[in-house]
Amino acid sequence: MKRRTLFAAAICAAGLTLAPAAFAQDVIKIGASAPKTGPLGGGGAMTHWPNIELWVHEINEAGGLQVGDRQMTIELIEYDDQTNPEIAIQNIQRLATIDNVDFIVTPYSTGINIATAPMIAQHGYPHITTSAATDGVAEFAQRWPNSFWMLGTATQLAVGAVEAFSKLRDAGEIGDTVALLYVGDAFGQEHINAAKPLLLEAGFDIVYEASYPFGTQDVAPIIAAAKAAEPDSFMAFSYPGDTFALTEQAQIQGLEVGAFYTGVGTAFPSFRDRFGDAAEGIMGIGGVNLDDPKVADYFDRHEELTGSEPDYWASATTYAGLQVLAQAIEETGSLDRAAVIETIQNGTFDTVIGTIDFVDNVNPNVWTVGQWRDGKFVAVAADGIAVGAEPVVKPAW
Amino acid sequence: MNSLSQKEIIIGIGGVLAFALAACLPLVDQGYYLSLAVNITLYAALCTAWTLFSGPTHYVSLATAAFFGLGTYAVALWVDVLPFPLLVAFGALAAGALAGIVGAATLRLSGVYFVIFTLGLAELVRQIVTWAQATFTTRMGLYVFTDLREMHIFWMLLALTAVIFLTGWLINRSRLGFAMRIIGDDETVARHVGIDTAKSKIVLFIISGAFIGIAGAICAPRYGYIQPTSAFNPMTSFLVVIMALLGGTRKLWGPIVGVIPFVILMDFITVRFSNYMPVAMGLSFLAIVFLLPNGVTGRLEQAWNKFQSRKSAPSSTETAA
Numbered sequence: 001m002k003r004r005t006l007f008a009a010a011i012c013a014a015g016l017t018l019a020p021a022a023f024a025q026d027v028i029k030i031g032a033s034a035p036k037t038g039p040l041g042g043g044g045a046m047t048h049w050p051n052i053e054l055w056v057h058e059i060n061e062a063g064g065l066q067v068g069d070r071q072m073t074i075e076l077i078e079y080d081d082q083t084n085p086e087i088a089i090q091n092i093q094r095l096a097t098i099d100n101v102d103f104i105v106t107p108y109s110t111g112i113n114i115a116t117a118p119m120i121a122q123h124g125y126p127h128i129t130t131s132a133a134t135d136g137v138a139e140f141a142q143r144w145p146n147s148f149w150m151l152g153t154a155t156q157l158a159v160g161a162v163e164a165f166s167k168l169r170d171a172g173e174i175g176d177t178v179a180l181l182y183v184g185d186a187f188g189q190e191h192i193n194a195a196k197p198l199l200l201e202a203g204f205d206i207v208y209e210a211s212y213p214f215g216t217q218d219v220a221p222i223i224a225a226a227k228a229a230e231p232d233s234f235m236a237f238s239y240p241g242d243t244f245a246l247t248e249q250a251q252i253q254g255l256e257v258g259a260f261y262t263g264v265g266t267a268f269p270s271f272r273d274r275f276g277d278a279a280e281g282i283m284g285i286g287g288v289n290l291d292d293p294k295v296a297d298y299f300d301r302h303e304e305l306t307g308s309e310p311d312y313w314a315s316a317t318t319y320a321g322l323q324v325l326a327q328a329i330e331e332t333g334s335l336d337r338a339a340v341i342e343t344i345q346n347g348t349f350d351t352v353i354g355t356i357d358f359v360d361n362v363n364p365n366v367w368t369v370g371q372w373r374d375g376k377f378v379a380v381a382a383d384g385i386a387v388g389a390e391p392v393v394k395p396a397w
Numbered sequence: 398m399n400s401l402s403q404k405e406i407i408i409g410i411g412g413v414l415a416f417a418l419a420a421c422l423p424l425v426d427q428g429y430y431l432s433l434a435v436n437i438t439l440y441a442a443l444c445t446a447w448t449l450f451s452g453p454t455h456y457v458s459l460a461t462a463a464f465f466g467l468g469t470y471a472v473a474l475w476v477d478v479l480p481f482p483l484l485v486a487f488g489a490l491a492a493g494a495l496a497g498i499v500g501a502a503t504l505r506l507s508g509v510y511f512v513i514f515t516l517g518l519a520e521l522v523r524q525i526v527t528w529a530q531a532t533f534t535t536r537m538g539l540y541v542f543t544d545l546r547e548m549h550i551f552w553m554l555l556a557l558t559a560v561i562f563l564t565g566w567l568i569n570r571s572r573l574g575f576a577m578r579i580i581g582d583d584e585t586v587a588r589h590v591g592i593d594t595a596k597s598k599i600v601l602f603i604i605s606g607a608f609i610g611i612a613g614a615i616c617a618p619r620y621g622y623i624q625p626t627s628a629f630n631p632m633t634s635f636l637v638v639i640m641a642l643l644g645g646t647r648k649l650w651g652p653i654v655g656v657i658p659f660v661i662l663m664d665f666i667t668v669r670f671s672n673y674m675p676v677a678m679g680l681s682f683l684a685i686v687f688l689l690p691n692g693v694t695g696r697l698e699q700a701w702n703k704f705q706s707r708k709s710a711p712s713s714t715e716t717a718a
Contacts, residue, residue, distance in 0.1 A: 037674050080667060082674055085620045090432040097428025114622040184531040186538030211531055
């Protein structure tokens, strides 16, 4: 008798432990590995992590994703890659083979996305990148059919910059001469390769051209030399650190031009906060169309939950990439990764940056140039998508 | 040629068995543990190569990133036109040549100048590579796409570690190794007894640098995308010094004792306390310098000697009585 009671108790206990296990299956495990420390820690903290937080929060708040006939909430497992490809690869391996996550969201930056791409492909996860703007995307998409590229190419961004300048010039607002600067690394090189021939073709006269090493602190001599060439417009393919430094020096030295364009970092809210009214009219990579109610709504939600304004370039794209993943899972109706990849390849998705319809795994519709107008970084050039406004000439500092 | 003692034969067989066992890892797991093992093996190779030179001479070299990056670049520049093994050899040659030039210029100087110079070296090489790429080529990031999978990289790194060990053991038995030990103890004495100290140091620096270059070359396919900033990452240099010092540099196998726990610990911190990574790194460096100046192996040796003397002390008093 005693033994029988014990047996019954054991069965009950087994039943109890099984029950939560059955509930546990209604959770989708999502893995994330991106920098929290290291050189890109700041970028990750502004552009990458808040969007993941917002996305997970909103889905769980709404009760989860509808996967087939099940309602599944999201459990997020996150790791810091320290901006180090070695660690990033190790994190992906851990997510795939130890944590056994159902899906992995994109790592941050071109370099780490490429370093981890073979590993993500090997485990068969969809890989929707939202922070890699390079001309290699077509080649990567072909190499890893599970990978999708949403932020556009260096050529698209350069074309946009030249278009915006051409519009102002054709309207008689600025002259033909331009000073051209670029940071001496992969990013600057790709952009200058695309922009220079386009500028010459458009009839611009490059009166000053220079590159500077990545990490240059003192840009005063560069701005002085650019000013000496007396250009009508100024175009720099720069990184956040130098974007701020170049703008500051241009302001101090009084480099008056009708069109002033800098690279990554111009779209940061901190750029506007740093330069205040002087930021008015400055152009840079990125931009969003705040006239679109979906974009405006996204900005409000982002600020409300994370307490910070999103940046005006890759933030919305990062969020859109997550939206694509969620919609593809729901549309597929299962957690079968190969089927989800197929859905992403063939489907269309309604996101904060418009309708996404991948062409050979690349999203061709992107905002390319933004301009600071009354504290907002409005898209003034785009490829395949509506702009928020037409570019205007920059007022004096 | 001296014949092998019985002890050396046993250690040799044990070492071969350990390497053979480690080589079987990819058959068991191809996931996370393999990734972790790749990192451990990489740092085992780097730290042991570093100790080849810095162990006996006591010169702290922070040039690891420079040699490593050169090896990486040797592969990245020509991976599309030349076979991979040839590029690995290129990496060794390039890193060895750099070590030779740097060694000739600085190893006549004493300790601290050498440390500062090697610290600047990685940065210098990085800037030169950046400048050369910007000036002579049109693209800056280089892609290394090969069919090599993680397990192949693991096997190559493991083989490299074995070769470094073998080389270290042979050097220890050679005239060069003997000379190095004397230099390490007292460089003035070494010079007085007729040892060409500069030449000996340069030769060893070249060997050490070349091995680090090979490690960089092997790792290039793993990164896929090579940029000056990531290839010449100064963190590599510091990590190698920390791990080697943790293990202890007096014995050839010392660094490994440091590498294995350190990589696992770093991994643990990454998972649990990822926001405190730099703090954890700094604290561990301080702890090692203050608590384990001779590393784990030095501490073990000390304990062993104490144990031996205690064991022999009572017996000697007995005989006296």
